[in-house]
Amino acid sequence: MINKQNIKEYFLVAIGTFIVALGVYYFLVPENLAAGGVSGLAIVINNYLPLSISVINSVLNILLLIVGFIFIGSEFGGKTIFSVVFFSLSMFLMESKYPATMPVTDEILLNLICGIVISAIGLSLVFNQNASTGGTDIIAKIFNKYFNLDMGTGLMAADVVVVVSALFTYGLKTGIVGAFGWFLNGIVVNYFIDGFNVKREVVIITTKPKEIKDFIFSSIERGVTVYKAEGGYTKEKKDVIVTTVSKGEYFLLKKELKNLDPNVFVIVRTVQEVIGSGFQKL
Numbered sequence: 001m002i003n004k005q006n007i008k009e010y011f012l013v014a015i016g017t018f019i020v021a022l023g024v025y026y027f028l029v030p031e032n033l034a035a036g037g038v039s040g041l042a043i044v045i046n047n048y049l050p051l052s053i054s055v056i057n058s059v060l061n062i063l064l065l066i067v068g069f070i071f072i073g074s075e076f077g078g079k080t081i082f083s084v085v086f087f088s089l090s091m092f093l094m095e096s097k098y099p100a101t102m103p104v105t106d107e108i109l110l111n112l113i114c115g116i117v118i119s120a121i122g123l124s125l126v127f128n129q130n131a132s133t134g135g136t137d138i139i140a141k142i143f144n145k146y147f148n149l150d151m152g153t154g155l156m157a158a159d160v161v162v163v164v165s166a167l168f169t170y171g172l173k174t175g176i177v178g179a180f181g182w183f184l185n186g187i188v189v190n191y192f193i194d195g196f197n198v199k200r201e202v203v204i205i206t207t208k209p210k211e212i213k214d215f216i217f218s219s220i221e222r223g224v225t226v227y228k229a230e231g232g233y234t235k236e237k238k239d240v241i242v243t244t245v246s247k248g249e250y251f252l253l254k255k256e257l258k259n260l261d262p263n264v265f266v267i268v269r270t271v272q273e274v275i276g277s278g279f280q281k282l
Contacts, residue, residue, distance in 0.1 A: 009129045010082060016125030017083045019118060020133050021090035027115030029053060030103040034166035034178050037155075038064065038135025039091075041162045044169050054091040058084070061135055068138040072145060079131035080138065087133050108174075112181045116188055124192035136162070156186035199274045200250040202243050203267040204257070205229065209239035211260045216241075219256070220249045223277070244274055 024039045032047075034040035042056040049056070061084045068080055094100070103111050123133065132138050140154030149157070163182045167175030206212055209226060216222055220243075227240040245253060250268070257264050 009079065009131075013079055013083050013126055013129050013131050014086055016122040016129075017086045017133055018090050019122030019125070021087055021094065021122075023115045023118030023120075023122065025053075025091055025094045026100050026104055027111045027118065028181075030100045031108050031111050031177075032166075032170050032174055033108070033112055033115065033181055034162055034170075037133075037159060037162065040159065040166065040178070041135075044162070044165050047169055052092075052095060054088050054095055057091060057135075058088045061088070064135055064138045068132070068141070071142045072138070079129060080133075083126055083131050083133045108177055112177055113184070116181050116184050120185060120188035120192050123189050127189075127193060128197075150190055153186055153190075155189060156182060159185075197273050198247065199271045200245050200247060201269040201271045202245060202250060202253060203269075204241040204243075205238050205265040205267075206241065206261045207236075207238055207263070208261045209241055212241055212257065212264075215256055215260060216243055216253065220245060220253060222249065244271060 024037075028034075028039070029043055032043060034043045038057055038060045039053070041060060042053045045051075045056050046053050065081060065084060104114070105111055126133055127141075132141055136155060136158035139158035140149075143149040143154035143157060159182050163175070163179045166178045169175075170178075204212060213224055213226070216224055222243050222245055225242045227242070229238050229240045230236070231238065243253075254266070257266065
C-alpha cells in the first residue's frame with residue numbers, strides 16, 4: 001500500500017542513490033579507483049570485458065539482490081531493487097549524456113576524497129531508509145543484522161576482495177590509493193550515519209512545568225516524561241521534564257526556555273540513536 005511515508009522513503013532513496021552515482025562516476029571511475037563496492041568491482045571487470053560499467057554493475061547487483069532477499073527480507077529488498085535500478089539508470093545516463101572523459105581534477109587523492117565523501121553522503125541517506133544501493137552494501141547490511149557490526153565496518157569487511165583485485169589490476173600506486181579510499185569510506189559512512197541519527201536528550205528542572213510542556217507539545221510536537229523532585233539545599237519542589245528532540249528542535253526549545261522560565265536549569269546530552277514513536281522504527 002502506497003502512503004506518504006513510503007513516497008518520502010523512496011524519494012530519499014532516489015536522491016541518495018543519485019548522489020552515490022555522481023561520486024562514483026565522475027570522481028572514482030576516471031581514475032580507476034576501485035575503493036570497494038560493486039561499482040568498484042565493475043571498474044576492475046571493465047578492464048577485462050568490453051562491457052559498460054552500468055551493465056556490469058546491474059548483473060552483479062542482481063546476484064547480490066537474491067542474497068539480500070534471502071537473508072534480510074522483502075521490505076529491504078523492495079527499496080533496494082528500486083535503488084539498484086535507479087543507480088544503473090543514473091550511471092547509464094551519465095555515460096551516454098555526460099560522459100566522464102577525464103578526471104575532474106589533476107590530483108588523484110583529491111578525486112578520491114571527493115568521490116568518497118559525496119558517495120558516503122548518498123549511502124547514508126539510503127541506509128537510513130533501511131535500503132541499500134545494492135552490491136556489497138547488502139553484505140554489510142547482513143553483517144549489521146546478524147553480527148551487530150556497524151555499517152561502515154561491514155562495508156570495509158565486504159570490500160576487501162574488491163580492493164585486492166584492484167591492486168593486482170591497476171598496479172601498486174592506484175591500488176594503494178584505492179585501499180586508502182576503502183578505509184576512508186568506512187569511516188565517512190559511519191560519520192554521516194551518526195550525524196543523521198544524533199538527537200538531544202534534554203532534562204529541564206523548572207517551577208513552570210505546564211508552560212514548558214505546552215510549548216513542547218504544541219510547537220515541537222514531542223512527548224515528555226515528568227518527574228517530581230525536591231532541591232537538596234533549598235527544599236523547593238520542582239518538576240523535572242525529560243524530552244528527546246532533534247538538533248534543530250533543541251535550538252527552538254532552548255530559545256523559548258529563556259522566556260518561559262528565566263531560572264530554568266537544563267542538562268543536555270547527545271544521544272546516538274533513538275528508537276520508538278516519532279523516531280526510528282525498531
